[in-house]
Amino acid sequence: MRIRFMPLVMGLALALAAHAADVSGKWKSEFESQIGAQKYTFEFKVEGQKLTGKASFERAGQKGDVELKEGSVSGDEIFFVETANFQGNELRIEYKGKIAGDELTLTRKVGELASYQIVAKRVKD
Numbered sequence: 001m002r003i004r005f006m007p008l009v010m011g012l013a014l015a016l017a018a019h020a021a022d023v024s025g026k027w028k029s030e031f032e033s034q035i036g037a038q039k040y041t042f043e044f045k046v047e048g049q050k051l052t053g054k055a056s057f058e059r060a061g062q063k064g065d066v067e068l069k070e071g072s073v074s075g076d077e078i079f080f081v082e083t084a085n086f087q088g089n090e091l092r093i094e095y096k097g098k099i100a101g102d103e104l105t106l107t108r109k110v111g112e113l114a115s116y117q118i119v120a121k122r123v124k125d
Contacts, residue, residue, distance in 0.1 A: 068082060077099075
């Protein structure tokens with residue numbers, strides 16, 4: 001009897017995991033850092049476990065856009081990388097976190113310089 005229900009249980013588990021990982025769309029975050037206030041709008045697209053997208057930012061009196069790299073989603077966990085130019089050097093900024101409904105809690109690791117806890121909220125149309 002247990003063997004018959006196993007595919008059903010596995011299917012439900014996969015469906016719940018896929019639902020929990022729905023981060024497609026826009027997310028906004030504002031936070032303080034060593035260089036002052038920063039505002040970000042992330043636009044995510046998810047295909048399977050692959051995450052792509054871009055970030056639009058306002059920081060240190062500058063505005064810009066950057067493509068996100070190395071993005072992945074697994075269950076309720078998310079990871080992606082932003083690169084920034086800092087005094088002529090490329091700086092790797094890693095984001096790792098968890099999705100909970102319309103809130104995304106991330107650790108933002110800026111090279112070896114700093115690490116911040118930030119929260120992004122889903123933008124509803």
